[in-house]
Amino acid sequence: MAAPSACSDExxxxxxxxxxxxxxxxxxxxxxxxQYPLKSSHKKIAHDEVLGGRVKPVQQKVELExxxxxxxxxxxxSRGEQIAVNVDGVVQxxxxxxxxxxxxxxQLYTSTTVLDSVAPYAAGIFINDELHITPLHSILQMKPxxxxxxxxxKKSKAGDGTGAGNDTGESSQDEEQDVxxxxxxxxxxxxxxxxxxxxxxxxxxxxKRNEEQWVPLLHHTVRDTMSGIExxxxxxxxxxxxxxxxxxxxxxxxxxxxxxxxETEELQQDKPTLPNNIISxxxxxxxxxxxxxxxxxxxxxxxxxNTLHSLVGxxxxxxxxxKSLQQYAVLVRGCWVVKSEVLYPxxxxxxxxxxPSELLCRGRDYVMxxxxxxxxxxxxxxxxxxKLPSDDLKDVMQQMSRMKxxxxxxxxxxxxxxxxxxxxxVVDRQNMVWKAKFEQLCKVxxxxxxxxxxxxxxxxxxxxEIVTGAERVKAAAVKAKTRTNRLITEIGAGDTTIAIVKxxxxxxxxxxxxxTIKHSLLSSEDDTDIHCSNNHQPADKPELFYTQLAxxxxxxxxxxxxxxxxxxxxxxxxxxxHSPPGSTxxxxx
Numbered sequence: 105m106a107a108p109s110a111c112s113d114e115x116x117x118x119x120x121x122x123x124x125x126x127x128x129x130x131x132x133x134x135x136x137x138x139q140y141p142l143k144s145s146h147k148k149i150a151h152d153e154v155l156g157g158r159v160k161p162v163q164q165k166v167e168l169e170x171x172x173x174x175x176x177x178x179x180x181x182s183r184g185e186q187i188a189v190n191v192d193g194v195v196q197x198x199x200x201x202x203x204x205x206x207x208x209x210x211q212l213y214t215s216t217t218v219l220d221s222v223a224p225y226a227a228g229i230f231i232n233d234e235l236h237i238t239p240l241h242s243i244l245q246m247k248p249x250x251x252x253x254x255x256x257x258k259k260s261k262a263g264d265g266t267g268a269g270n271d272t273g274e275s276s277q278d279e280e281q282d283v284x285x286x287x288x289x290x291x292x293x294x295x296x297x298x299x300x301x302x303x304x305x306x307x308x309x310x311x312k313r314n315e316e317q318w319v320p321l322l323h324h325t326v327r328d329t330m331s332g333i334e335x336x337x338x339x340x341x342x343x344x345x346x347x348x349x350x351x352x353x354x355x356x357x358x359x360x361x362x363x364x365x366x367e368t369e370e371l372q373q374d375k376p377t378l379p380n381n382i383i384s385x386x387x388x389x390x391x392x393x394x395x396x397x398x399x400x401x402x403x404x405x406x407x408x409x410n411t412l413h414s415l416v417g418x419x420x421x422x423x424x425x426x427k428s429l430q431q432y433a434v435l436v437r438g439c440w441v442v443k444s445e446v447l448y449p450x451x452x453x454x455x456x457x458x459x460p461s462e463l464l465c466r467g468r469d470y471v472m473x474x475x476x477x478x479x480x481x482x483x484x485x486x487x488x489x490x491k492l493p494s495d496d497l498k499d500v501m502q503q504m505s506r507m508k509x510x511x512x513x514x515x516x517x518x519x520x521x522x523x524x525x526x527x528x529x530v531v532d533r534q535n536m537v538w539k540a541k542f543e544q545l546c547k548v549x550x551x552x553x554x555x556x557x558x559x560x561x562x563x564x565x566x567x568x569e570i571v572t573g574a575e576r577v578k579a580a581a582v583k584a585k586t587r588t589n590r591l592i593t594e595i596g597a598g599d600t601t602i603a604i605v606k607x608x609x610x611x612x613x614x615x616x617x618x619x620t621i622k623h624s625l626l627s628s629e630d631d632t633d634i635h636c637s638n639n640h641q642p643a644d645k646p647e648l649f650y651t652q653l654a655x656x657x658x659x660x661x662x663x664x665x666x667x668x669x670x671x672x673x674x675x676x677x678x679x680x681x682h683s684p685p686g687s688t689x690x691x692x693x
Contacts, residue, residue: 125235126340132239135227136166139218139245155210157321163313164242166215166321167249174209184208190256202252212251215244229338236339295455385415393420394428401432401442405503406516408439409523426530435534436476438520441504444468456495467492468500470545475504475515476538482512489549580666652689 140149149170157168173179184207192201203209219225228237302308324330388396396416400407413425433440444465448454452461467490474481487497505513524531545551660667660675667675683690 121233123233123235125237128236128238128338128340130238130337131241131334133241134161135238135241136164137225137227137240137243138166138168138215139243140213141245142247154323157323158318159321160313160316160318162316164215164217164244165313166244166246167318168213168246170211170213172209172211174207181207187252187256190259191252193259202255208252212249213246214249215246218243218245227338229335231339238338295453298455388415389417393424394431397425397428398432398446401429401440402447404442405447406439406441408517408520410520412440426527430530430533434472434537435531436472436504437479437515437517438522438524438531439517441472444472454493454496456499457493459493459496463492464496464500466490466545466548467497468503469541470549470551471500472504473538473542473545479515479519480508480512481505489551584666646692648688649692652687656689 143149153171155169155171157166159166174181174184187208188203188206192203222240222243225240225243226237227240228235230236324334388399391399393416397412400412400415409426409429412429413420413422416425429440432446433442435441447468448461448464450461453459454461454464467486470490471481471486474486483497483501487494490497492500501513505515508514656676656679660672664671680687680690
């Protein structure tokens with residue numbers, strides 16, 4: 105049904121006239137379209153009102169000086185004279201004056217750029233049934249400039265400063281005579297990053313704008329002979345060398361559009377500028393795989409493999425990604441960190457302190473090695489070894505860690521156990537890389553051998569032997585028996601009887617010989633003087649004391665096979681706490 109309808113529409117809308125279209129390029133590099141958005145449509149600028157103008161072709165900036173009708177009913181002469189006095193002073197007609205007639209009789213219009221690209225716009229002229237179009241060079245909007253107010257403000261401030269200076273002339277002379285210290289500062293060497301930031305600053309752009317000189321313009325009215333000659337340039341002449349080739353219409357609609365509007369590469373200045381830490385994913389996908397990985401690692405600094413693989417495209421071969429990744433990054437706790445050599449290229453300097461990149465690479469490699477061994481690290485652990493300035497060391501640590509209260513610097517990402525379990529061969533290869541790199545760091549940074557990972561691993565294995573509770577009790581019993589046998593051998597046959605510790609299990613019904621312990625305690629009375637603590641006097645019957653002490657020891661060793669001195673003291677204090685007041689055992693101890 106659509107085809108008959110289209111045919112009927114074409115029949116009802118016949119072609120009335122055909123005209124030729126010509127493209128002229130004579131004025132394409134200098135044709136400006138000026139707009140006046142603040143002026144009403146019925147009040148246009150007369151051609152005889154334009155007094156002069158100037159242009160900066162590179163910046164596409166135009167200034168026009170337009171006369172004001174001082175005889176109009178809408179013009180305030182008193183206000184115009186006051187403005188002229190504020191700007192030029194009381195003396196009129198002096199050299200450099202903005203308003204020579206004693207009142208504000210002219211207005212300055214300055215341009216602002218409307219569009220970054222004016223490729224779709226052109227100016228056309230229809231003559232002799234032919235349409236001639238010329239591409240525009242720029243579209244500018246002209247708005248009034250009030251720079252004369254700035255000049256008047258500076259003049260008033262200068263007058264105030266002069267008057268104040270006359271009052272305090274003597275004090276200013278005294279200040280000039282004072283000797284002041286001079287501080288000498290050395291300019292830092294610009295890096296590529298700092299240079300880019302400086303070139304995008306407002307001060308630098310303003311300086312570049314001021315470097316271009318103004319080109320004066322000569323205004324011609326519409327009926328002027330020069331205006332007619334320039335208007336003829338809008339017409340395309342077939343005999344001109346610059347005339348375009350004739351476009352035949354024996355093409356399809358799409359081919360005709362391609363010829364009429366060819367595909368051109370997008371200019372760099374037309375692309376939106378992004379911050380340094382933001383990457384366009386669309387632009388990233390157009391780069392080769394190695395360049396994609398390098399760009400991602402430089403901007404991310406630290407990333408897990410699954411995230412990286414998703415950014416470059418999950419359809420990309422994993423082995424190819426790993427092969428390229430190991431050229432620009434190293435493995436730290438299962439995550440990939442950009443290499444120091446990639447982040448700080450050779451013959452570059454620190455943007456903070458200006459130290460060479462070699463020192464930054466050594467310090468950063470040592471920090472990564474420390475994080476590879478432990479998730480947490482304090483700043484003092486590395487500051488004394490790497491000997492980097494505080495600003496550079498903080499910058500390095502912030503790339504891969506964050507500050508945590510009472511813990512120090514913590515590695516940002518969790519350990520990627522998924523990657524380490526899935527690619528053990530890559531992990532082994534990276535461990536070998538770190539081992540070789542640590543040996544180099546030990547020679548360069550003079551790291552003591554006590555920090556060697558092999559030495560620490562050996563010591564940790566020796567000091568972390570796991571022993572069960574039953575084995576510990578059995579070992580203590582054997583050790584106690586060995587000591588007892590050694591003491592018996594050394595002392596030999598004597599009057600002193602030594603209690604022998606019995607091994608587990610023991611028969612609780614079997615009791616120690618109380619008389620033997622009592623005899624052992626009494627036999628030592630001849631060589632030891634008993635002193636009572638807490639101002640107690642010795643008891644009248646010491647035999648009762650030894651009897652109670654023997655009973656306590658018998659009860660204790662019948663329950664426990666092995667007792668250390670701390671446990672024995674605890675049991676003795678507990679026994680004394682339950683003893684009645686006035687007990688002989690309490691008085692003697």
